[in-house]
Amino acid sequence: MPDEKIWANSGDSHLVEPDDLFATMLPPALAERMPRSVKADDGRTETVYVDGQSFQRRIPRSVTSLTDIDGNTLDDERAPGANDVNLRLQDLDQEGVWAELVYPSIGIWMSSIRDPELLAAGCRAINDWAFEFQRRSMRHVPTATIPLLTVESAVAEVERAADIGFKAAYLSVAPPTDEDWNDPMWEPLWSACAEAGLVIGYHVGTEPHDASTFHGAYYRGAGGALLNYVETTYGGQRAATKMIATGVFDRHPALKVIVSEGGATWGPFVADRLDEGYRQHASAVRPQLARLPSQYLYENVYASFQHDRSAVAANWAMGWRNVCWGSDYPHLEGTFGHTQKTLHELFDDVDAETRRRVTVGAFEELFPHVPPAPGSDG
Amino acid sequence: MPDEKIWANSGDSHLVEPDDLFATMLPPALAERMPRSVKADDGRTETVYVDGQSFQRRIPRSVTSLTDIDGNTLDDERAPGANDVNLRLQDLDQEGVWAELVYPSIGIWMSSIRDPELLAAGCRAINDWAFEFQRRSMRHVPTATIPLLTVESAVAEVERAADIGFKAAYLSVAPPTDEDWNDPMWEPLWSACAEAGLVIGYHVGTEPHDASTFHGAYYRGAGGALLNYVETTYGGQRAATKMIATGVFDRHPALKVIVSEGGATWGPFVADRLDEGYRQHASAVRPQLARLPSQYLYENVYASFQHDRSAVAANWAMGWRNVCWGSDYPHLEGTFGHTQKTLHELFDDVDAETRRRVTVGAFEELFPHVPPAPGSDG
Numbered sequence: 001m002p003d004e005k006i007w008a009n010s011g012d013s014h015l016v017e018p019d020d021l022f023a024t025m026l027p028p029a030l031a032e033r034m035p036r037s038v039k040a041d042d043g044r045t046e047t048v049y050v051d052g053q054s055f056q057r058r059i060p061r062s063v064t065s066l067t068d069i070d071g072n073t074l075d076d077e078r079a080p081g082a083n084d085v086n087l088r089l090q091d092l093d094q095e096g097v098w099a100e101l102v103y104p105s106i107g108i109w110m111s112s113i114r115d116p117e118l119l120a121a122g123c124r125a126i127n128d129w130a131f132e133f134q135r136r137s138m139r140h141v142p143t144a145t146i147p148l149l150t151v152e153s154a155v156a157e158v159e160r161a162a163d164i165g166f167k168a169a170y171l172s173v174a175p176p177t178d179e180d181w182n183d184p185m186w187e188p189l190w191s192a193c194a195e196a197g198l199v200i201g202y203h204v205g206t207e208p209h210d211a212s213t214f215h216g217a218y219y220r221g222a223g224g225a226l227l228n229y230v231e232t233t234y235g236g237q238r239a240a241t242k243m244i245a246t247g248v249f250d251r252h253p254a255l256k257v258i259v260s261e262g263g264a265t266w267g268p269f270v271a272d273r274l275d276e277g278y279r280q281h282a283s284a285v286r287p288q289l290a291r292l293p294s295q296y297l298y299e300n301v302y303a304s305f306q307h308d309r310s311a312v313a314a315n316w317a318m319g320w321r322n323v324c325w326g327s328d329y330p331h332l333e334g335t336f337g338h339t340q341k342t343l344h345e346l347f348d349d350v351d352a353e354t355r356r357r358v359t360v361g362a363f364e365e366l367f368p369h370v371p372p373a374p375g376s377d378g
Numbered sequence: 379m380p381d382e383k384i385w386a387n388s389g390d391s392h393l394v395e396p397d398d399l400f401a402t403m404l405p406p407a408l409a410e411r412m413p414r415s416v417k418a419d420d421g422r423t424e425t426v427y428v429d430g431q432s433f434q435r436r437i438p439r440s441v442t443s444l445t446d447i448d449g450n451t452l453d454d455e456r457a458p459g460a461n462d463v464n465l466r467l468q469d470l471d472q473e474g475v476w477a478e479l480v481y482p483s484i485g486i487w488m489s490s491i492r493d494p495e496l497l498a499a500g501c502r503a504i505n506d507w508a509f510e511f512q513r514r515s516m517r518h519v520p521t522a523t524i525p526l527l528t529v530e531s532a533v534a535e536v537e538r539a540a541d542i543g544f545k546a547a548y549l550s551v552a553p554p555t556d557e558d559w560n561d562p563m564w565e566p567l568w569s570a571c572a573e574a575g576l577v578i579g580y581h582v583g584t585e586p587h588d589a590s591t592f593h594g595a596y597y598r599g600a601g602g603a604l605l606n607y608v609e610t611t612y613g614g615q616r617a618a619t620k621m622i623a624t625g626v627f628d629r630h631p632a633l634k635v636i637v638s639e640g641g642a643t644w645g646p647f648v649a650d651r652l653d654e655g656y657r658q659h660a661s662a663v664r665p666q667l668a669r670l671p672s673q674y675l676y677e678n679v680y681a682s683f684q685h686d687r688s689a690v691a692a693n694w695a696m697g698w699r700n701v702c703w704g705s706d707y708p709h710l711e712g713t714f715g716h717t718q719k720t721l722h723e724l725f726d727d728v729d730a731e732t733r734r735r736v737t738v739g740a741f742e743e744l745f746p747h748v749p750p751a752p753g754s755d756g
Contacts, residue, residue, distance in 0.1 A: 182601040223560040223623030225662040226671065229655030230619050230648060234612050241608050245601030263651055265696075269643035270608055272686035276641075277607030279685075280711045284603040293604065307657075308650035310696045317695030318643075318688045333658045 005096050006343040007373040009363035011304030012203070012260035012326030012334075013100040015130055015142065016083035021106075025125040033115075034122050035106050050112040079330035085136050092139065095339035097327050098373035099139045099363065101260065101304075103170055103203050104130060111176045111208030116149040123147045123157055131164055141367050143170035143201045149177065151185055155192040162196035167367055169198045172206035173235035173259075181242040187251075190243070194252035199366050204236040204262035236262035237270050240301045244274065247287045249296040256366055257301050261328055264303040264311035268318035271297040298322070302362055306335055312346055316354040324362045383474050384721040385751040387741035389682030390581070390638035390704030390712075391478035393508055393520065394461035399484075403503040411491075412500050413484050428490040457708035463514050470517065473717035475705050476751035477517045477741065479638065479682075481548055481581050482508060489554045489586035494527040501525045501535055509542055519745050521548035521579045527555065529563055533570040540574035545745055546636075547576045550584035551613035559620040565629075568621070572630035577744050582614040582640035614640035615648050618679045622652065625665045627674040634744055635679050639706055642681040642689035646696035649675040676700070680740055684713055690724055694732040702740045 022034040035050045047056050081088030092100065104126050113119040123145045133140035144161030146169050147153045158169055179185045193200055205216055219227035236259035249255060274293035278285055289296075298319070304326030305311035315323045325346070328334025335342045347355040360373045400412040413428045425434050459466030470478065482504055491497040501523045511518035522539030524547050525531045536547055557563045571578055583594055597605035614637035627633060649672035656663055656671050667674075676697070682704030683689035693701045703724070706712025713720045725733040738751045 180597070182597065182599060182605065184600060219558070219560065221560060222562060222625075222665060223620060225659050225664070226623035226652055226655050227560065227616070227619055229659060230615070230651050233651060237608070238605070241605055242601060245604035247600075263647060263654075265643070265647035265650065268688035268691075269641060269647060269686070272643065272683075272688050273608050273611060273641055274604055276685045276711060277604050281603050281607060286603070287600060305650075307654045308647070310646035310650050313646075313691070313695045317691045333654060 006340065006347060006359065007096050007098045007375060008325050008327075008339075008343055008359035009370070009373060010097050010100040010327040010329065011258055011302065011324035011363055011366075012306075013097075013102045013329045014082075014105055014331060015102050015133065016330070017104065017106045017126065017129065018083060021129055022122065022125055025128065026121055030118060030121050033113075033118055034125075035110065035112070050110075051114060051118060053112055055112075079336045082330040085133055088133070089137060089139070091329065091336070095327065095329070095336060096343065097329065097339060098360070099141060099367065099370040100327065100329065101168060101201060101258065101363075101367070102130070102133060102140055102142045103201065103260065104143070104145050110145065110147075111172060111206075114149070116147065116153050119147040119149050120153045120157060124160070127157070127161055127164070127166070131166065134165065138369065138371055141167055141370065143168040144198070145170050146189075148172065148175045151188050154189045158189065158192040158196055158198060162198055167197075167199060167369060168201045168258075169193055170201050170203065171239075172208060173202050173204060173239040174207050176208035181239055182246045184246075190248045190252055190255060194255040197254075200255070200257045201260055202236050202239045202257065203260045205232045207235050233262035233266060236260075236303070237266050240297065241270060241274065244289075244293050244296045244301070247289055249300045250290045253300075255300060258324065258366060259301070259303045260326060261304060261306075261333065263308050264305040264320075264323040265308060265314045267297060267301065267303055267320045267322065268314050271320075302366060306333060307342055307346075309346060312350055312354065312358055315358055316351065321357060322362050323358050324366075325358055384718065384725060384737065385474050385476045385753060386703045386705075386717075386721055386737035387748070387751060388475050388478040388705040388707065389636055389680065389702035389741055389744075390684075391475075391480045391707045392460075392483055392709060393480050393511065394708070395482065395484045395504065395507065396461060399507055400500065400503055403506065404499055408496060408499050411493075411496055412503075413488065413490070428488075429493060429496060431490055433490075457714045460708040463511055466511070467515060467517070469707070469714070473705065473707070473714060474721065475707065475717060476738070477519060477745065477748040478705065478707065479546060479579060479636065479741075479745070480508070480511060480518055480520045481579065481638065482521070482523050488523065488525075489550060489584075492527070494525065494531050497525040497527050498531045498535060502538070505535070505539055505542070505544070509544065512543065516747065516749055519545055519748065521546040522576070523548050524567075526550065526553045529566050532567045536567065536570040536574055536576060540576055545575075545577060545747060546579050547571055548579050548581065549617075550586060551580050551582060551617040551637075552585050554586035559617055560624045562624075565626075568626045568630055568633060572633040575632075578633070578635045579638055580614050580617045580635065581638045583610045585613050611640035611644060614638075614681070615644050618675065619648060619652065622667075622671050622674045622679070625667055627678045628668045631678075633678060636702065636744060637679070637681045638704060639682060639684075639711070641686050642683040642698075642701040643686060643692045645675060645679065645681055645698045645700065646692050649698070680744060684711060685720055685724075687724060690728055690732065690736055693736055694729065699735055700740050701736050702744075703736055 022031040033051045037046045037048050039046045081091035127144045130142040133142050144166040146157050218231045271294035302322040304324040314320045360376045400409040411429045415424045415426050417424045459469035505522045508520040522544040524535050596609045652671035680700040682702040692698045738754050
């Protein structure tokens with residue numbers, strides 16, 4: 001029904017922390033070392049100060065303007081509810097977004113912090129602030145930002161966040177340590193998330209980077225914007241692959257992971273790549289797994305996409321039931337301003353079961369505490 | 379029909395150059411600087427000497443043994459026709475492989491050569507030898523190895539190869555120069571391939587590497603084999619993306635590219651990623667393209683896979699008609715010894731049009747000079 005309002009849960013949304021977050025929540029000696037941004041006069045670049053380091057970057061256009069699906073800049077400078085807990089639900093209602101998994105914004109700079117105590121204090125401050133959204137409405141599912149400089153501090157914040165009531169933990173797609181996600185050192189973190197019942201949320205584009213580097217700019221020159229946009233999905237695929245390949249889901253069968261904003265069509269693809277490698281290079285594979293790697297990807301791993309028609313087909317044609325739609329609100333790559341147009345383009349010609357599963361069902365499986373979306377059977 | 383023999387063209391096969399190739403075809407002063415391998419006594423590692431450099435590597439198990447689809451080692455140490463022009467067609471007939479796009483083996487080490495003249499001479503020697511397979515039977519479509527240290531030498535070999543009768547040019551997924559494939563410096567190469575009517579074949583895993591590094595080992599430790607196996611596909615996706623994003627197919631609409639051995643399900647996925655980036659980051663995209671990036675991927679780019687069921691669905695469910703099957707003969711990841719089992723698993727429950735297109739049709743579109751496969755309507 002083309003005129004019907006389609007309600008969808010979003011596997012990928014963002015909070016924008018207030019400028020004075022750390023000043024109000026941390027002692028001055030810690031607050032002044034936390035990430036803060038000073039905008040240039042032209043409004044196009046900013047200098048970010050983090051723990052004695054600083055770096056310049058172009059301000060993401062998501063913060064300065066929004067475009068519609070044809071690339072036209074919208075009049076409104078930003079989504080009204082981007083960092084306003086009162087206006088946010090109005091935006092969601094207008095767009096037809098019901099519940100949302102919500103990532104921090106400033107958290108992506110946390111990887112420049114080298115002091116584990118400072119990082120842990122900063123994460124606690126962000127999380128205490130972010131949880132207010134969940135207190136206001138269970139439609140918001142904030143992710144707890146986890147400090148990753150030591151596994152002990154990571155486990156401690158996972159446990160604290162679960163006690164507060166968080167249902168999801170945000171991890172960067174690669175940790176800021178020498179030990180990558182496939183290192184056995186991280187086992188206590190997987191164990192803590194599994195025991196606490198926290199879904200792990202990886203958001204693409206969160207590779208740790210030194211404060212001196214320009215984030216996400218793998219390519220410059222001709223084609224650079226498109227090349228960088230494609231490149232960013234690989235980090236999310238790698239994070240999921242590292243967990244599968246090292247047997248994390250053998251040890252924690254109930255643990256669930258979502259990779260947000262990297263598209264979703266990669267799921268069946270990487271599953272097939274893993275199975276081919278697992279069978280054809282069997283003698284080199286360590287550890288051996290209890291099942292084929294594809295089975296973990298199909299059961300334990302979820303992913304969110306915004307506009308990709310092929311992601312819907314990854315569900316109905318390739319059988320990956322863990323495809324979630326996502327709005328990426330309020331970011332530029334997202335659907336703010338054209339959510340209903342996008343949802344109708346994606347789902348008007350798709351069977352009801354696929355539509356229900358991708359718009360709300362997969363999300364409800366991850367977060368059963370969330371109230372059912374209007375008109376859904378959930 | 380489960381008992382029927384399925385004939386398929388292969389978008390990904392390999393020649394294995396004889397040990398004395400360069401000695402017989404080049405002056406001694408050049409021959410001794412070309413890649414050669416000395417096996418260790420245990421038969422598991424080899425030292426490769428290239429142009430004054432040397433590096434050790436584990437011998438790919440494809441060269442020492444073959445496994446069936448369940449990972450069991452086959453009795454025969456290698457495919458009988460791997461480097462025997464007489465036995466090769468027997469192997470193909472037995473497996474049900476009709477025509478094949480054939481890549482060099484030693485060519486992947488060529489990136490360690492730093493002398494453009496030496497590299498060009500080596501490529502000419504490999505190509506003159508490889509073309510004998512096409513002379514023997516048009517079922518073999520050898521790729522001409524192109525020297526990539528300078529664009530002039532690349533263009534010269536493209537033109538020489540086309541004159542000889544080659545129908546395809548092998549390029550590494552990234553060039554050995556400071557200028558990547560998205561650099562305008564390569565325009566004469568794209569132009570030469572388009573004018574000569576050569577299909578560009580990128581083979582995954584061919585990133586240039588220094589002789590001192592262990593090729594393809596991005597990850598070590600737990601899960602390393604699977605992580606490296608997944609990682610290798612990204613290079614092929616990048617190569618295609620660089621051409622699309624820089625407008626190569628606007629300038630050369632008839633130019634065709636195949637990415638071999640990286641799977642094929644990535645095609646519709648990367649197409650959707652590119653379109654999202656192109657629309658949502660429109661103001662940052664340079665150059666602007668005449669059409670949406672997905673359209674070039676759907677028309678100009680092809681890809682081969684071996685076992686991936688999702689690759690077949692990428693054709694019938696996502697509309698990417700350029701999915702090609704590939705045997706990867708005689709390599710470990712390939713289907714030698716179980717080709718018919720694999721083809722039946724992939725195609726027994728698929729409609730006739732999809733089956734014909736993926737097994738033979740897409741390949742015939744790239745290489746219309748190849749005789750039709752038995753039982754096909756081509």
